[in-house]
Amino acid sequence: MDLFGDPAVWLPWTFAALMGLSILIYVVLDGFDLGVGLLMPLANDDEKDRLVASIGPFWDANETWLVLAVGLLLVAFPPAHGAILTALYLPVFVMLIGLILRGVSFEMRAKAPLSQKAAWNGAFFAGSLLASLSQGFMLGMYIMGLTWTLPHVGFAVLTAVFLTVGYSFIGAAWLIWKTDGDLQQHAVRWAKGGIWGLILGIGAISLATPFVSFRIFEKWFSWPEIGYLSPLPILSMALVGYLWWKLRRLPFVDDRWAWTPFAAATGLFVLAYGGLAYSFYPYVVPEQITIYDAASAPESLMIILVGTLFVLPAIAGYTVLSYFIFRGKATELRYD
Amino acid sequence: MDTLLLSRIQFGANISFHILFPTITIALGWVLLFFKLRFNKTGDQKWMDAYMFWVKIFALSFAMGVVSGITMSFQFGTNWPGFMETVGNVAGPLLAYEIMTAFFLEAVFLGIMLFGASRVKNWVHTLATFLVAFGTTMSTFWIIVLNSWMHTPQGYEVIDGVVHATNWMEIIFNPSMPYRFVHMMLASGLTVAFLIAGISALRMLWGDRGEAVKSTLRFGIITGAVLIPLQILAGDMHGLNTLEYQPAKVAAMEGNWETQSNVPLVLFAVPNQETRSNDFEISIPNGASMILTHKADGVVPGLNDFVGEDGEILHPRVAPVFYAFRIMIGTGVAMLLLSWGGAFLLRRYGAGDMPKLPLLAFTAMSFSGWIATLAGWYTTEIGRQPWLVQGVLTTKDAVSDVPASMVLSTLIGYLAVYAVLIVAYIGVITYLARKATKGEPFSNRRYPRRGEVNIATLQPGE
Ligand code: HDD
Numbered sequence: 001m002d003l004f005g006d007p008a009v010w011l012p013w014t015f016a017a018l019m020g021l022s023i024l025i026y027v028v029l030d031g032f033d034l035g036v037g038l039l040m041p042l043a044n045d046d047e048k049d050r051l052v053a054s055i056g057p058f059w060d061a062n063e064t065w066l067v068l069a070v071g072l073l074l075v076a077f078p079p080a081h082g083a084i085l086t087a088l089y090l091p092v093f094v095m096l097i098g099l100i101l102r103g104v105s106f107e108m109r110a111k112a113p114l115s116q117k118a119a120w121n122g123a124f125f126a127g128s129l130l131a132s133l134s135q136g137f138m139l140g141m142y143i144m145g146l147t148w149t150l151p152h153v154g155f156a157v158l159t160a161v162f163l164t165v166g167y168s169f170i171g172a173a174w175l176i177w178k179t180d181g182d183l184q185q186h187a188v189r190w191a192k193g194g195i196w197g198l199i200l201g202i203g204a205i206s207l208a209t210p211f212v213s214f215r216i217f218e219k220w221f222s223w224p225e226i227g228y229l230s231p232l233p234i235l236s237m238a239l240v241g242y243l244w245w246k247l248r249r250l251p252f253v254d255d256r257w258a259w260t261p262f263a264a265a266t267g268l269f270v271l272a273y274g275g276l277a278y279s280f281y282p283y284v285v286p287e288q289i290t291i292y293d294a295a296s297a298p299e300s301l302m303i304i305l306v307g308t309l310f311v312l313p314a315i316a317g318y319t320v321l322s323y324f325i326f327r328g329k330a331t332e333l334r335y336d
Numbered sequence: 337m338d339t340l341l342l343s344r345i346q347f348g349a350n351i352s353f354h355i356l357f358p359t360i361t362i363a364l365g366w367v368l369l370f371f372k373l374r375f376n377k378t379g380d381q382k383w384m385d386a387y388m389f390w391v392k393i394f395a396l397s398f399a400m401g402v403v404s405g406i407t408m409s410f411q412f413g414t415n416w417p418g419f420m421e422t423v424g425n426v427a428g429p430l431l432a433y434e435i436m437t438a439f440f441l442e443a444v445f446l447g448i449m450l451f452g453a454s455r456v457k458n459w460v461h462t463l464a465t466f467l468v469a470f471g472t473t474m475s476t477f478w479i480i481v482l483n484s485w486m487h488t489p490q491g492y493e494v495i496d497g498v499v500h501a502t503n504w505m506e507i508i509f510n511p512s513m514p515y516r517f518v519h520m521m522l523a524s525g526l527t528v529a530f531l532i533a534g535i536s537a538l539r540m541l542w543g544d545r546g547e548a549v550k551s552t553l554r555f556g557i558i559t560g561a562v563l564i565p566l567q568i569l570a571g572d573m574h575g576l577n578t579l580e581y582q583p584a585k586v587a588a589m590e591g592n593w594e595t596q597s598n599v600p601l602v603l604f605a606v607p608n609q610e611t612r613s614n615d616f617e618i619s620i621p622n623g624a625s626m627i628l629t630h631k632a633d634g635v636v637p638g639l640n641d642f643v644g645e646d647g648e649i650l651h652p653r654v655a656p657v658f659y660a661f662r663i664m665i666g667t668g669v670a671m672l673l674l675s676w677g678g679a680f681l682l683r684r685y686g687a688g689d690m691p692k693l694p695l696l697a698f699t700a701m702s703f704s705g706w707i708a709t710l711a712g713w714y715t716t717e718i719g720r721q722p723w724l725v726q727g728v729l730t731t732k733d734a735v736s737d738v739p740a741s742m743v744l745s746t747l748i749g750y751l752a753v754y755a756v757l758i759v760a761y762i763g764v765i766t767y768l769a770r771k772a773t774k775g776e777p778f779s780n781r782r783y784p785r786r787g788e789v790n791i792a793t794l795q796p797g798e
């Protein structure tokens with residue numbers, strides 16, 4: 001099996017790419033779910049049911065991308081998995097409690113006695129908030145190299161807030177796409193209120209990242225590398241400008257362009273994420289462990305890869321099928 | 337308490353909470369498929385009513401299973417980093433296959449199964465129900481493969497302290513896997529059978545005499561009565577397999593201290609690890625030898641064989657294994673008596689005129705499957721100590737070095753959340769049963785059967 005040269009080199013690379021891809025898919029997909037949860041307190045009682053309905057058939061599968069991402073970290077880079085998760089013990093705990101509350105109250109609010117509904121709505125929001133904040137916090141800590149010093153924690157608190165606002169933005173963009181009438185107009189308003197989170201978040205991370213490590217600084221600001229990187233900020237700026245312009249005009253008659261804010265928001269997430277991936281490669285634990293040091297034995301990776309090549313297209317296929325079946329505006333959720 | 341003990345308690349608490357819900361969804365998925373197929377075939381509305389009631393409980397249990405499962409997938413990294421570093425080459429691919437072949441299948445088709453009935457053709461909906469049930473069974477298979485490999489590892493070699501896979505067939509089909517898988521699937525079937533019988537009995541006690549509730553009572557009792565003998569048989573075979581590969585565990589299960597012949601079957605005792613003997617023992621002569629070797633004078637391993645030269649104890653703590661095992665067997669026997677008695681009463685009176693006392697008994701046994709399942713897992717898992725992977729990795733070598741206070745505080749957090757959720761979960765099930773008893777319709781949609789024109793599913797504008 002020397003088709004691509006040394007398997008101890010290309011296999012870790014492939015798995016890093018796969019893992020990165022699932023984290024990205026998770027951030028976008030569960031990002032909009034969590035964002036919709038964050039918007040709950042802003043919606044009135046009737047709207048709340050539709051907010052939940054808009055993510056009902058999807059949230060479970062969306063969350064599974066997180067399981068896959070952690071799973072790949074665990075299977076492909078075991079020492080990194082241990083190092084990252086023990087360093088982030090507390091925020092991981094907070095995130096898990098948040099995800100538990102979110103998932104359970106999703107079901108409970110519709111099935112428990114009516115008198116409890118408000119409480120479960122509250123838990124739904126609280127869960128989404130805890131999960132978003134802790135994910136943002138972990139992102140910040142990761143960028144800062146997973147060391148718990150006061151400035152690092154301070155930075156992580158900032159990214160926690162920004163990612164949370166960013167999630168509520170992509171959630172609002174999803175609602176613009178999946179709803180109509182008054183709710184859609186509200187969603188446009190929420191999106192306008194949330195876009196700054198995304199801008200500040202991406203800005204803060206872009207400013208901080210090169211100064212955390214000289215290696216990344218070199219990678220960004222030396223010639224010709226700066227040329228590889230330059231499309232990212234330019235495209236991001238274009239997308240932000242587009243969103244700014246579009247949100248002022250939405251919604252259009254016939255619901256034209258309702259999908260574009262979500263697409264643009266996704267684009268922004270992808271670009272920001274691409275920048276991060278570019279900066280940190282080849283490290284999986286920043287400045288400590290590279291993907292090549294941490295990789296599992298090639299035979300084990302190989303056996304997963306073979307399966308992945310068959311299974312991933314199938315997963316992609318039926319995920320698309322599900323979004324197709326539940327296309328159109330979100331309607332009431334019914335089991336019959 | 338130290339990090340090791342707290343991490344063990346935390347892991348035990350999390351997995352115990354997790355297993356409760358898959359135990360229900362694994363079998364309930366197939367039961368729902370059965371209800372759906374019955375409806376497709378007979379067109380009898382009662383099967384659709386049964387489906388609509390139980391699909392709600394399925395959805396709720398599934399959500400609980402998913403969120404607690406996500407906690408599990410982080411537990412390896414947060415609490416047992418040594419586990420993946422040592423056996424990651426085996427555990428990793430197994431977990432990866434579970435995620436890719438099972439979790440996505442379930443999660444995606446769950447959406448279609450739950451909310452898609454009015455959006456897709458009837459057969460697509462039935463197919464989605466099948467795929468969800470199939471997916472949960474696949475999850476069980478892969479995780480049981482991993483767990484069984486940890487009990488009876490083979491097909492690997494150790495290079496520089498790290499386990500490398502040499503033969504995947506041996507790893508997957510390791511000696512205890514078939515027994516554990518069958519026993520777990522049956523456990524899930526029994527848990528669901530008794531849950532369905534119990535909740536149906538409760539609804540009848542509250543005055544529901546609808547066709548749907550009678551059918552589900554009948555279904556629960558008969559399924560339970562059929563599965564429990566199979567479970568006892570499977571359990572016995574599992575025990576014999578354990579005797580071969582993990583004798584220390586069997587010694588602890590039996591409460592047997594000395595390796596000897598003519599070992600009695602201990603019905604009750606207080607195992608005393610200080611004096612290395614049983615206090616207050618009540619036993620049947622030669623019983624354990626008969627069960628484990630099928631000979632009255634068969635030799636059964638004893639715990640004293642598992643004490644090192646220097647007095648280091650290499651067997652699990654006896655009391656928890658001993659008691660957990662008896663709780664499981666006791667619940668199994670209670671299930672046998674009740675379900676066979678119930679089946680007899682069914683023939684005599686029919687589901688509609690079932691007397692009050694058995695209805696009360698079934699209601700009381702609604703969650704008995706949970707008790708037996710947890711007790712069974714405690715037997716298995718605590719019985720493996722001090723090993724995490726039998727003969728390869730000890731539990732204390734795998735633990736992380738996070739401070740004990742951190743493990744303790746998160747443990748308290750988990751326990752508080754779990755306590756609230758369990759109460760809410762059982763509360764909602766009884767509330768749904770109460771609502772169903774009042775006769776609120778589950779659906780006002782008319783379901784076309786196979787062959788009929790499917791007009792209702794054509795939405796305007798589609
Ligand atoms: C409804 C649940 C249920 C019931 C009624 C029983 N079991 Fe069980 N038992 C389980 C659910 C379970 C379980 C939770 O599924 C376990 C834990 C691990 C496993 O594979 O199955 C288990 C484990 C387990 C083990 C330990 C296997 C090991 O060493 O790893 C033995 C020896 C038995 N069982 C034997 C029995 C016998 C003889 C039963 C007859 C009354 C019985 N079980 C009833």
Ligand code: HEM
Pocket residue numbers: 344345347348349351352353355416419479480482483709710713714717718721723724731
């Ligand atoms: C099938 C997947 C499972 C895997 C991979 C697994 C793995 C583990 C691991 C890593 C530990 C921690 C180390 C230890 O203390 O031994 C453990 C312990 C434990 N597990 Fe499991 N387990 C599984 C299933 C279960 C289930 C379903 C239950 C119970 C409902 C359970 C109950 C426990 C308990 C109580 C302990 C603590 C034992 C002790 O510390 O004495 N396990 N298992």
Ligand code: HEM
Pocket residue numbers: 060063064067351354355357358361362397398399400401402403404405406407408409439440442443472473475476479480520
């Ligand atoms: C340490 C071990 C375990 C881990 C890491 C784990 C992980 C998970 C995860 C992440 C999910 C959610 C999947 C989704 O997103 O849809 C899940 C669900 C599930 N788990 Fe576990 N699990 C463990 C133990 C077990 C055990 C012991 C069983 C049964 C024997 C089991 C059976 C299932 C099943 C059937 C599901 C899907 C159905 C449901 O969610 O209710 N798992 N598990």
